Amino acid sequence: EPEVTQTPSHQVTQMGQEVILRCVPISNHLYFYWYRQILGQKVEFLVSFYNNEISEKSEIFDDQFSVERPDGSNFTLKIRSTKLEDSAMYFCASREMKGTYEQYFGPGTRLTVT
Amino acid sequence: DAKTTQPPSMDCAEGRAANLPCNHSTISGNEYVYWYRQIHSQGPQYIIHGLKNNETNEMASLIITEDRKSSTLILPHATLRDTAVYYCIVRVAPQFSGGYNKLIFGAGTRLAVHP
Numbered sequence: 001e002p003e004v005t006q007t008p009s010h011q012v013t014q015m016g017q018e019v020i021l022r023c024v025p026i027s028n029h030l031y032f033y034w035y036r037q038i039l040g041q042k043v044e045f046l047v048s049f050y051n052n053e054i055s056e057k058s059e060i061f062d063d064q065f066s067v068e069r070p071d072g073s074n075f076t077l078k079i080r081s082t083k084l085e086d087s088a089m090y091f092c093a094s095r096e097m098k099g100t101y102e103q104y105f106g107p108g109t110r111l112t113v114t
Numbered sequence: 115d116a117k118t119t120q121p122p123s124m125d126c127a128e129g130r131a132a133n134l135p136c137n138h139s140t141i142s143g144n145e146y147v148y149w150y151r152q153i154h155s156q157g158p159q160y161i162i163h164g165l166k167n168n169e170t171n172e173m174a175s176l177i178i179t180e181d182r183k184s185s186t187l188i189l190p191h192a193t194l195r196d197t198a199v200y201y202c203i204v205r206v207a208p209q210f211s212g213g214y215n216k217l218i219f220g221a222g223t224r225l226a227v228h229p
Contacts, residue, residue, distance in 0.1 A: 043217075048216055091158070103217060104160070105159065107156055
């Protein structure tokens with residue numbers, strides 16, 4: 001069964017450093033999403049992406065965040081200058097054009113900012 | 115998207131049916147009820163969704179009341195692997211919202227299945 005994959009599974013970085021989280025969505029999916037979950041809190045929407053542009057973003061997704069689909073398979077989330085409060089699990093999700101509209105989530109990347 | 119209310123936690127014995135309730139009294143006509151679950155910090159997993167008719171798939175059944183103000187997710191024979199946080203999410207169907215629409219997660223119900 002096709003699945004969303006994410007790398008790395010765990011990333012440790014120092015405050016102020018740039019990080020890039022990588023996702024490979026399911027191959028025929030056209031809508032892509034990033035969510036995050038701070039430890040012990042709710043899963044929060046960050047951004048949705050379709051047709052090579054951002055379709056919606058939350059208040060969390062400020063100028064320090066960016067997304068990109070650099071080729072036909074990868075979908076990345078970049079945080080330019082990490083802060084301690086960026087420590088969280090980051091989940092990528094994708095869905096197909098039609099069907100049940102369900103979103104398929106990856107296993108997540110745990111980002112720890114020290 | 116309409117707000118949902120779920121109990122914070124529930125217990126269930128292994129092999130028994132787990133019935134997880136969700137209230138969504140402000141749901142509107144073009145909003146669907148979706149259920150996802152999250153097993154121990156893994157990515158959320160889609161379970162089932164419905165509009166007004168009861169639905170069943172290989173994972174679960176979804177019972178929606180006639181007035182659509184509440185629903186129940188039923189896991190007919192719960193196993194230890196069903197221990198997870200279950201999220202009830204009400205959202206406008208993508209075909210009416212431009213297709214992108216995000217999932218808004220609440221706190222969910224933490225289901226503990228015990229031997």
